[in-house]
Amino acid sequence: MRINxxxxxxxxxxxxxxxxxxxxxxxxGDDCAVIPADESHSWLVTTDALAEGIHFLLEQIPARDLxxxxxxxxxxxxxxxxxxxxxxxxxIAMPRDLPCTWLCDxxxxxxxxxxxxxLQLLGGDTLGSxxxxxxNLTLIGHIKSTxxxxxxxxxxxxxxxxxxxxxxxxxxxxxxxxxxxxxxxxDYLTCAHFxxxxxxxxxxxxxxxxxxxxxxxxxxxxxxxxxRILKSSxxxxxxxxxxxxxxxPLARVASLYDWxxxxxxxxxxxxxxxxxxxxxxxxxxxxxxxxxxxxxxxFAIGHVTSHHEELSYQNHGKPFTMPYxxxxxxxxxx
Amino acid sequence: MRINxxxxxxxxxxxxxxxxxxxxxxxxGDDCAVIPADESHSWLVTTDALAEGIHFLLEQIPARDLxxxxxxxxxxxxxxxxxxxxxxxxxIAMPRDLPCTWLCDxxxxxxxxxxxxxLQLLGGDTLGSxxxxxxNLTLIGHIKSTxxxxxxxxxxxxxxxxxxxxxxxxxxxxxxxxxxxxxxxxDYLTCAHFxxxxxxxxxxxxxxxxxxxxxxxxxxxxxxxxxRILKSSxxxxxxxxxxxxxxxPLARVASLYDWxxxxxxxxxxxxxxxxxxxxxxxxxxxxxxxxxxxxxxxFAIGHVTSHHEELSYQNHGKPFTMPYxxxxxxxxxx
Numbered sequence: 001m002r003i004n005x006x007x008x009x010x011x012x013x014x015x016x017x018x019x020x021x022x023x024x025x026x027x028x029g030d031d032c033a034v035i036p037a038d039e040s041h042s043w044l045v046t047t048d049a050l051a052e053g054i055h056f057l058l059e060q061i062p063a064r065d066l067x068x069x070x071x072x073x074x075x076x077x078x079x080x081x082x083x084x085x086x087x088x089x090x091x092i093a094m095p096r097d098l099p100c101t102w103l104c105d106x107x108x109x110x111x112x113x114x115x116x117x118x119l120q121l122l123g124g125d126t127l128g129s130x131x132x133x134x135x136n137l138t139l140i141g142h143i144k145s146t147x148x149x150x151x152x153x154x155x156x157x158x159x160x161x162x163x164x165x166x167x168x169x170x171x172x173x174x175x176x177x178x179x180x181x182x183x184x185x186x187d188y189l190t191c192a193h194f195x196x197x198x199x200x201x202x203x204x205x206x207x208x209x210x211x212x213x214x215x216x217x218x219x220x221x222x223x224x225x226x227x228r229i230l231k232s233s234x235x236x237x238x239x240x241x242x243x244x245x246x247x248x249p250l251a252r253v254a255s256l257y258d259w260x261x262x263x264x265x266x267x268x269x270x271x272x273x274x275x276x277x278x279x280x281x282x283x284x285x286x287x288x289x290x291x292x293x294x295x296x297x298x299f300a301i302g303h304v305t306s307h308h309e310e311l312s313y314q315n316h317g318k319p320f321t322m323p324y325x326x327x328x329x330x331x332x333x334x
Numbered sequence: 335m336r337i338n339x340x341x342x343x344x345x346x347x348x349x350x351x352x353x354x355x356x357x358x359x360x361x362x363g364d365d366c367a368v369i370p371a372d373e374s375h376s377w378l379v380t381t382d383a384l385a386e387g388i389h390f391l392l393e394q395i396p397a398r399d400l401x402x403x404x405x406x407x408x409x410x411x412x413x414x415x416x417x418x419x420x421x422x423x424x425x426i427a428m429p430r431d432l433p434c435t436w437l438c439d440x441x442x443x444x445x446x447x448x449x450x451x452x453l454q455l456l457g458g459d460t461l462g463s464x465x466x467x468x469x470n471l472t473l474i475g476h477i478k479s480t481x482x483x484x485x486x487x488x489x490x491x492x493x494x495x496x497x498x499x500x501x502x503x504x505x506x507x508x509x510x511x512x513x514x515x516x517x518x519x520x521d522y523l524t525c526a527h528f529x530x531x532x533x534x535x536x537x538x539x540x541x542x543x544x545x546x547x548x549x550x551x552x553x554x555x556x557x558x559x560x561x562r563i564l565k566s567s568x569x570x571x572x573x574x575x576x577x578x579x580x581x582x583p584l585a586r587v588a589s590l591y592d593w594x595x596x597x598x599x600x601x602x603x604x605x606x607x608x609x610x611x612x613x614x615x616x617x618x619x620x621x622x623x624x625x626x627x628x629x630x631x632x633f634a635i636g637h638v639t640s641h642h643e644e645l646s647y648q649n650h651g652k653p654f655t656m657p658y659x660x661x662x663x664x665x666x667x668x
Contacts, residue, residue, distance in 0.1 A: 003437065003462075004430035011437070011460050018441060019448070019455040026456075033456035035421060035474075037371065047457060047472055049425040053464030087369060091383040091470045096338035103337065103345070107352060114353070121353040122360075122367035123381060125470070126345050128337075130387030132463065136425045136470035138381055140369075 029232065030151050031080035031216055032141070042148065044141040046077035052132040060176055063102045065194035066135075067109025073219065074139035075117050076198035076272040080217035081150070082207025083143035084200070085117055090124035093134040117200060147207040149215035149276070152232035158213055158277035158304040160237060161287075163202055163296075165247040166222055167261055168192035170268020171254070180257065185249035196272040202294055203274060211282035221269040224326040227311055229275065236307030241315050245299045263324045277304055363566065364485050365414035365550055366475070376482065378475040380411035386466040394510050397436045399528035400469075401443025407553065408473035409451050410532035410606040414551035415484070416541025417477035418534070422448065422455045425470040427463035451534060481541040483549035483610070486566035492547055492611035492638040494571055495621075497536055497630075499581040500556055501595055502526035504602020505588070514591065519583035530606040536628055537608060545616035555603035556635075558660040561645055563609065570641030575600075575649050579633040597658045611638055 003011075012028065021027035026034035032044035050073075052058060056066055071088060078085040090110065094103065114121055119139070172193030175186050198217065206212045214233060218225050222244070230237055244265045246254075254261045278286055283300070290298040313320040337345075346362065355361035360368035366378035384407075386392060390400055405422060412419040424444065428437065448455055453473070506527030509520050532551065540546045548567060552559050556578070564571055578599045580588075588595045612620055617634070624632040647654040 001434045002430065003428050003432045003434060006434050008460055015441070015455075015458075015460075018445065021454065021456065027454065028457055033421070033423070035456070043377075045421070045423060045457060045472075045474070047423045047425055047459050047470075049427055049459045049461055049468070049470060051427045051461055051463045051468065054427070054462045087367070087379070089367070089379060089381045089472060091381055093383055093385045093388070093468055094337050096336065098337045100335045100337060100340050107349070111352065120355065120361065121349075122355065122369070123362055123379060124349075125381050125383045126342055126349075127383055127385055128388045129385045129466070129468070131465055134383075134385065134427060134463070134466075134468040136381070136383060136459070136468075138379075138423055138472040140379070 031077040032083070034148060036145065037142065040145055042143055042145045044078050044081055044083040044143055045138065046074055047136065047138040048074050048077065049134065049136040051134050058133065061194060063105035064109035064112070067106040068113045068195055070135050070137050071110055071113030071119065072196045072198055073272065074137045075113070075200065076196065076217040076219065078139060078141035079198045079200055079203035080215060080274065081143065082147050082203055082215065083141035084204070085119055085139050085141040087140040088114065088119050088121045089138040090121060091136040092124070093127045093129035095129050095131055095133060098133070149207050149212060150232070151214055151216050151229045154214035154229050154233035154235050154277040154304050155279065156235060156304055156306040157280050159280055159283040159300050160226070160239065160302040160304060161276050161278060161298050161300050162218070162222070162245065162273055163199055163298060164271065164273035165245045165250070166218070166271050167264030167268045168247050168250050169196065169270040169272070170264040171250045171259070174259065174264070175253065185253050188249040189253065193270065196270065198272050199274060205290070205293060206274065206276060209286060211279040211286060213277045213279060215274055215276040218271040218273055218275050219269060221267040221326060222275065223266040223311070223322060223324070224269070225275055227309070229277070230309050230311055234308050236305040236310035236312070237302055238305060239302035239311070239313050240317070241313055241320060243299065243301045266322060267324045267326055365411040366417070368482060370479065371476065374479055376477055376479045378412050378415055378417040378477055379472065380408055381470065381472040382408050382411065383468065383470040385468050392467065395528060397439035398443035398446070401440040402447045402529055404469050404471050405444055405447030405453065406530045406532055407606065408471050409447070409534065410530065410551040410553065412473060412475035413532045413534055413537035414549060414608065415477065416481050416537055416549065417475035418538070419451055419453055419473050419475040421474040422453050423472040424455060424458035425461070426458070427461045427468040429463050429465055429467060432467070483541050483546060484566070485548055485550050485563045488548035488563050488567035488569050488611040488638050489613065490569060490638055490640040491614045493614055493617040493634050494560070494573065494636040494638060495610050495612060495632050495634050496552065496556070496579065496607055497533055497632060498605065498607035499579045499584070500552070500605050501598030501602050502581050502584055503530065503604040503606070504598040505584045505593070508593065508598070509587065512591070519587050522583040523587065527604065530604065532606050533608060539624070539627060540608065540610060543620060545613040545620060547611045547613060549608055549610040552605040552607055552609050553603060555601040555660060556609065557600040557645070557656060557658070558603070559609055561643070563611070564643050564645055568642050570639040570644035570646070571636055572639060573636035573645070573647050574651070575647055575654055577633065577635045600656060601658045601660055
C-alpha cells in the first residue's frame with residue numbers, strides 16, 4: 001500500500017496508537033499537545049508544515065504573505081484550544097538557487113506575524129533542499145489549565161457554531177488557480193487565502209466560558225474538521241446548510257463564475273476560524289455577549305446528536321446528501 | 335544573490351539580528367533555546383530538519399535508521415547544553431507513492447529512539463510532498479537552570495576536549511558513497527553514521543561541573559563547530575591535530591583506501607559527541623573522574639586563546655594550515 005491509499009487521518013490514528021500518551025499529558029489527536037507547567041498553567045505545543053507544490057506555489061503566493069501565513073496557521077492551532085501563543089521555532093529547507101531577496105521578504109512576513117501576536121522567534125533550523133521549499137513552524141503557547149478547550153468534549157444537544165464566514169480562503173485560491181481578473185471582491189478573497197486572521201481575542205473570550213464545550217479551528221474544511229470533533233466526542237451532528245455563513249464578496253463572485261459556495265464552505269478549508277459547540281441552555285446569552293463584545297456574530301449552524309460519528313446535513317430542514325470530497329494532504333496538491 | 339552564495343552561518347547571523355531576544359530567554363545562536371520554567375528550572379527547545387538528497391538518500395539509509403537518527407540528532411542538541419530530553423514533535427512530508435511499509439519502519443526507528451531516551455512523541459504534522467521527503471523534529475527538554483552550558487562561555491586557557499572519536503560517521507558515509515564492500519570495520523563506520531549515540535549520561539555529568547565552561551555537540555564538523563564556540567565567546571584556539579581521537583576501524587579503513595582521516599575528523603561532521611572547554615586548573619581531576627565514571631576517556635585536543643576568532647592548528651607543535659572546506663548545508667548535497 002502507498003501513502004496516498006492510506007490517507008492522512010488513518011496515519012494519524014496509527015500514530016496515536018503507536019505513541020500512546022502517559023502521565024498528565026495530552027498528545028496526538030488534538031490541535032495542540034498539552035504539557036502541564038505548574039499547578040494552574042499548561043504549555044500548548046503545535047507544529048505545522050507547509051510544502052511547496054502541496055500547500056503553496058512559489059509563483060502564486062508573495063514571499064511575505066507565505067511567511068505571515070506560516071505563523072498564522074500555527075497561531076490558529078493555539079487559539080483552537082484557547083491559549084496565548086508565545087514562542088516560535090522555524091525550520092526552512094531552501095533550494096540553493098532561491099534568491100536572498102525572496103528569503104528576506106519571507107522573514108519580513110514572519111516578523112509581521114510575530115509582531116502582530118507578540119511572539120518571539122527563538123530558534124529553528126536552516127538547510128538546503130534539492131528541489132522544493134519546505135517550511136515547518138513549531139509554536140509554544142500558554143494557558144490556564146482549567147480553560148483548555150478540547151475536541152472530545154462536545155455534548156449531545158450542543159449548538160454548533162463558527163466564528164467567521166466559510167469558504168473565503170478556498171474562493172481566493174480558486175480565483176488564483178482559475179486566473180480570474182482582479183477586482184475588489186477577488187482581492188478580498190485572495191487576502192483571506194494569503195493573510196488568514198486567527199481570532200485570538202475571540203478564542204480567549206470563548207475559552208473563559210465553561211458552557212463552550214468543544215473547540216477547534218477549521219483548517220481542512222468544516223466537513224472534515226467537524227467529523228474530528230464528533231469522532232473524539234463519540235457524537236453525531238446535524239448541520240443546516242442554509243445557516244452556513246457565506247461572505248457577500250464570495251456570494252457575488254460565485255454567482256458571477258458559477259461557483260458552488262456550499263462545496264467551498266464545507267470542504268475548502270484554510271478558514272482558520274473557530275468551530276465550537278455550546279451548551280444549548282447558555283447559547284442565547286453567549287451569542288448576545290459575543291456580538292456585544294466583538295461586534296461580529298457567532299454563527300449557529302447545527303447541533304450535536306448522540307448518533308456516534310453520524311454527520312448529516314439538511315437544507316431548509318430537509319435531508320441533504322453531501323456530495324463533495326474532503327481535501328486530503330496525502331492525495332491532493334494545490 | 336542566491337542562498338548558496340549567502341551561506342548558512344550568514345543567514346543564521348542575519349536571523350539573530352532580525353529577531354533579537356528579549357526578556358529572560360535565550361534565542362537563536364546556541365544549540366537550544368532556553369525558556370525559564372520556574373525559579374530553578376528551564377525548558378530547552380531544539381528543532382532539526384532533514385531533507386532527502388541533502389542529509390540522506392532513501393536508497394542508502396534504512397527507514398528504521400533514519401527514524402532513529404531523526405530523534406538522535408535532536409537529543410544531541412539537548413545534551414549539548416546539559417539537559418534531559420523529554421517531548422518530541424515530528425513533521426513529515428511524504429511523496430504520495432511512498433510505501434506504507436517504509437513509513438512504518440521509519441516510525442519504528444522513531445520509537446526505538448523514544449524508548450532509548452525515555453521520550454514522549456506528543457504531536458506533529460503529516461503532509462504530502464510533491465517529490466522529496468522532508469522530516470522535522472522539535473524536541474523539548476528540561477534542565478536545572480544553573481547547570482545550563484552555553485557556547486559563549488569559553489575562557490582563555492581552557493582545555494578543549496571531545497568525548498568521542500571523530501570522523502567515524504563521515505567515514506561511514508564515504509564508505510557507502512564509494513560502494514566499498516562490507517566488513518566488520520565498514521559496518522562499525524556505517525553504524526556510526528546511521529545510529530549516532532548522543533552521550534546523555536556524560537552530558538549530564540559534565541553539566542554538573544562548574545569548571546566545564548562552554549559546551550556544544552559536533553554536528554557540522556569540529557572545525558566549523560569549534561569556530562562557533564570561538565565566535566560566541568570572542569576567543570581563539572590552538573588545536574593539536576595529532577591529539578584528535580581517531581578510532582582503530584577508521585584508521586584501518588583509511589590506510590586501506592588512502593583516506594585522509596584528518597579531513598574526516600575536522601570537517602566530516604555528524605559526530606554527535608560533545609565539544610567542551612574546561613578550566614585548566616580542574617582539567618586533570620575532571621579527566622580522571624570522567625574516565626573512572628564512564629570507562630571512556632575525555633580527549634584533550636587543544637586550548638583556548640585570547641585571539642578573537644583565530645583558530646589555528648598544529649602538527650606535533652608545528653603550525654599547520656587547515657586546507658579543507660567545511661560542509662555547508664546550503665552548498666553541499668549528500
